[in-house]
Amino acid sequence: MPKQQMVPVTILTGFLGAGKTTLLNHFLKGIDEQNVAVIINEFSDTSIDSHLVVPTKEEIIEVNSGCICCNVRADLINRLRNLNEREESLDRIVIETTGMANPAPVIQTFLMDKETAHSFEIDHVITMVDAKHIWQHLAEEEPGQQIAFADVLLINKVDLITDDEKNKLGQRLTHMNPHAKQIYTTFAQVDSRDVVGKKSFDLKNVVKIDPTLLTEMHHHHHNELVTSFVFQEDHPLDLEKVNNWFAYLVQCKGETLFRYKGVLYIKQLEKRVVFQGVHMLFASTEGAPWAKEEKRQSEIVFIGKHLDKQELAKGFHYCRASFFAT
Numbered sequence: 001m002p003k004q005q006m007v008p009v010t011i012l013t014g015f016l017g018a019g020k021t022t023l024l025n026h027f028l029k030g031i032d033e034q035n036v037a038v039i040i041n042e043f044s045d046t047s048i049d050s051h052l053v054v055p056t057k058e059e060i061i062e063v064n065s066g067c068i069c070c071n072v073r074a075d076l077i078n079r080l081r082n083l084n085e086r087e088e089s090l091d092r093i094v095i096e097t098t099g100m101a102n103p104a105p106v107i108q109t110f111l112m113d114k115e116t117a118h119s120f121e122i123d124h125v126i127t128m129v130d131a132k133h134i135w136q137h138l139a140e141e142e143p144g145q146q147i148a149f150a151d152v153l154l155i156n157k158v159d160l161i162t163d164d165e166k167n168k169l170g171q172r173l174t175h176m177n178p179h180a181k182q183i184y185t186t187f188a189q190v191d192s193r194d195v196v197g198k199k200s201f202d203l204k205n206v207v208k209i210d211p212t213l214l215t216e217m218h219h220h221h222h223n224e225l226v227t228s229f230v231f232q233e234d235h236p237l238d239l240e241k242v243n244n245w246f247a248y249l250v251q252c253k254g255e256t257l258f259r260y261k262g263v264l265y266i267k268q269l270e271k272r273v274v275f276q277g278v279h280m281l282f283a284s285t286e287g288a289p290w291a292k293e294e295k296r297q298s299e300i301v302f303i304g305k306h307l308d309k310q311e312l313a314k315g316f317h318y319c320r321a322s323f324f325a326t
């Protein structure tokens with residue numbers, strides 16, 4: 001019996017805020033394949049990322065409430081099984097892992113789960129590297145693992161570093177992973193033809209990094225000092241107070257805030273405000289208008305080291321508008 005056509009898989013990884021969603025948005029616009037399913041996983045139990053992914057024809061499946069490399073692996077396998085059972089054949093699956101994921105257990109899923117391995121094959125493991133912040137993050141375990149398991153390193157945010165810094169970083173990354181192809185980008189502007197369909201994933205290399213990859217199921221233990229908090233608020237917020245609070249956070253807490261993002265319900269604004277930050281770099285934009293019947297609510301997530309939950313909750317509470325008007 002001829003072997004069934006395997007669906008190629010893009011595993012997209014990289015530390016918090018490196019530019020994975022930016023790449024995803026660019027990548028989905030650039031590839032010729034028609035039927036692409038995207039699986040997005042978030043570290044925290046929130047779907048804020050769905051506001052940050054530009055709507056496309058591709059189907060977006062969210063796998064939340066845990067990191068894809070740990071407790072939601074069974075969920076991932078189920079989602080893959082459902083996709084596989086559909087009549088319409090898929091051209092590709094793209095999996096965006098959380099910034100805190102170790103890619104090894106995700107890679108393992110495609111090698112060790114029999115049914116998954118029969119139907120899907122890893123085309124490449126792309127790791128986004130935040131050229132500006134990676135040095136701050138190398139003390140954590142996950143960025144090193146993400147870099148080691150990559151076959152393509154997209155070294156992003158080169159607009160924020162000098163040529164000397166770029167050379168130094170390139171050398172360090174070659175030292176950490178001599179096999180991976182290095183591509184420098186700004187806002188993840190890579191030509192998808194340079195990566196798609198190349199089958200650059202090489203089992204030999206990953207087994208060299210982790211000889212137990214094909215024999216033992218891995219579970220990844222996260223650094224417990226890195227935590228994430230999600231806050232929700234139904235009461236409208238005051239724009240000026242929000243601006244003051246964020247100015248304080250960026251200035252005084254930027255070092256420990258790896259990632260923060262959210263959707264805000266601001267008093268007297270008909271559109272939601274979408275914001276996101278990585279350490280001291282912060283940006284906000286206008287989001288979609290609130291629909292007529294839609295419940296208006298602000299939701300924000302903070303991910304970082306040594307975060308003080310109470311202080312963050314107090315700050316968020318302070319941003320409530322002083323009287324209720326929409």
Ligand SMILES: Nc1nc2c(ncn2[C@@H]2O[C@H](COP(=O)(O)OP(=O)(O)OP(=O)(O)O)[C@@H](O)[C@H]2O)c(=O)[nH]1
Pocket residue numbers: 014015016017018019020021022023052098099128156157158159160185186187188259276277278283
């Ligand atoms: N200056 C600059 N900013 C960038 C670049 N690429 C992405 N960003 C910004 O960096 C922030 C994080 O980008 P995302 O694509 O959301 O990063 P991510 O890896 O998906 O983040 P998480 O999955 O939430 O951890 C956003 O504000 C982007 O606009 C770049 O090349 N240069």
